[in-house]
Amino acid sequence: xxxxxxxxxxxxxxxxxxxxxxGWYWMTGPMYRPGDVRAGRNLAEPLxxxxxxxxxxxxxxxxxxxxxxxxxxxxxxxxxxxxGPGFPPTQPWAAGRVLGEHYKLIYYHQRGCGLSTRPIASFxxxxxxxxxxxxxxxLGLPAQIADIERIRRILGQxxxxxxxxxxxAITAALYATEFPEHVKALVFIAPANLAVLPVKGDDLFSLxxxxxxxxxxxxxxxxxxxxxxxxxxxxxxxxxxxxFYGRLGKYFxxxxxxxxxxxxxxxxxxxxxxxxxxxKHHDYTxxxxxxxAPVLVIHGSxxxxxxxxxxxxxxxxxxxxxxxxAGASHFVFNDKPEEFAAAVRGFxxxxx
Numbered sequence: 615x616x617x618x619x620x621x622x623x624x625x626x627x628x629x630x631x632x633x634x635x636x637g638w639y640w641m642t643g644p645m646y647r648p649g650d651v652r653a654g655r656n657l658a659e660p661l662x663x664x665x666x667x668x669x670x671x672x673x674x675x676x677x678x679x680x681x682x683x684x685x686x687x688x689x690x691x692x693x694x695x696x697x698g699p700g701f702p703p704t705q706p707w708a709a710g711r712v713l714g715e716h717y718k719l720i721y722y723h724q725r726g727c728g729l730s731t732r733p734i735a736s737f738x739x740x741x742x743x744x745x746x747x748x749x750x751x752x753l754g755l756p757a758q759i760a761d762i763e764r765i766r767r768i769l770g771q772x773x774x775x776x777x778x779x780x781x782x783a784i785t786a787a788l789y790a791t792e793f794p795e796h797v798k799a800l801v802f803i804a805p806a807n808l809a810v811l812p813v814k815g816d817d818l819f820s821l822x823x824x825x826x827x828x829x830x831x832x833x834x835x836x837x838x839x840x841x842x843x844x845x846x847x848x849x850x851x852x853x854x855x856x857x858f859y860g861r862l863g864k865y866f867x868x869x870x871x872x873x874x875x876x877x878x879x880x881x882x883x884x885x886x887x888x889x890x891x892x893x894k895h896h897d898y899t900x901x902x903x904x905x906x907a908p909v910l911v912i913h914g915s916x917x918x919x920x921x922x923x924x925x926x927x928x929x930x931x932x933x934x935x936x937x938x939x940a941g942a943s944h945f946v947f948n949d950k951p952e953e954f955a956a957a958v959r960g961f962x963x964x965x966x
Contacts, residue, residue: 687714
């Protein structure tokens with residue numbers, strides 16, 4: 615009898631461990647999965663945008679949600695998708711002056727940041743999971759990907775040329791997995807190494823840590839502890855979140871000797887939404903393998919991210935090519951505008 619009790623207790627402990635493991639895996643998994651947007655899952659608004667107002671610098675993508683935008687040049691349209699997540703450009707890229715002779719670059723501020731609508735001021739619901747769901751639907755990857763589709767419809771384009779920078783490359787790539795028939799070509803600039811989480815090797819935060827001066831490392835570690843305390847993040851108001859996430863630019867700049875390249879508006883809740891949407895573990899590689907649109911990956915030799923990581927990202931797409939530009943940083947379009955424009959034209963001109 616004693617032996618049977620011990621065996622039963624052991625089985626119970628094993629079952630509890632399995633249940634706990636499954637629960638942890640589920641709770642830390644992605645809130646967004648490729649295909650969600652097309653299927654209408656986790657969307658706060660329909661994909662069909664409302665009638666547009668008279669403002670020439672605002673798109674109404676959903677009731678109460680407007681996106682600030684501006685353009686540069688004339689010709690076939692290229693929709694740029696900024697990175698951060700949540701840090702849009704304040705002005706056109708330097709390369710746009712050259713590209714603008716042949717193409718129209720369209721820049722927009724994603725919802726929740728810059729001069730676009732910031733729909734969440736704070737979180738007051740004591741239910742943490744309800745807050746996570748609200749954030750994911752309103753500002754997360756489903757909302758950002760759906761906005762690209764809404765912009766496509768507003769522009770009246772059947773197929774988009776998308777140019778994504780850094781985290782914007784991930785967003786653009788995921789749009790292509792959802793709506794492949796509406797993508798003509800993809801340009802990924804310094805694509806964030808986030809196709810798979812956890813990252814194999816050094817992630818962005820580790821790369822910054824390695825380059826920081828010793829005098830800043832303790833401060834940076836304290837910041838990272840706060841950065842990944844998602845429960846505390848929901849207690850910040852939107853302005854407080856903008857200030858907090860904006861501090862990352864300080865460390866990024868100190869670790870690279872270049873400005874962050876972002877604007878002064880701050881990111882609001884957008885970084886939190888992005889990281890919760892991806893979860894602590896995901897694998898987008900199978901979805902990326904199915905994207906057949908032509909892909910160009912552009913890497914600056916002086917980027918914090920290695921050339922090998924950028925190459926590996928491009929190799930996830932079956933119809934891709936790679937260009938490295940010597941002497942350019944993460945913001946290759948500003949550092950080497952002529953070389954950048956030549957690479958883009960060499961890729962796009964035969965397709966147009």
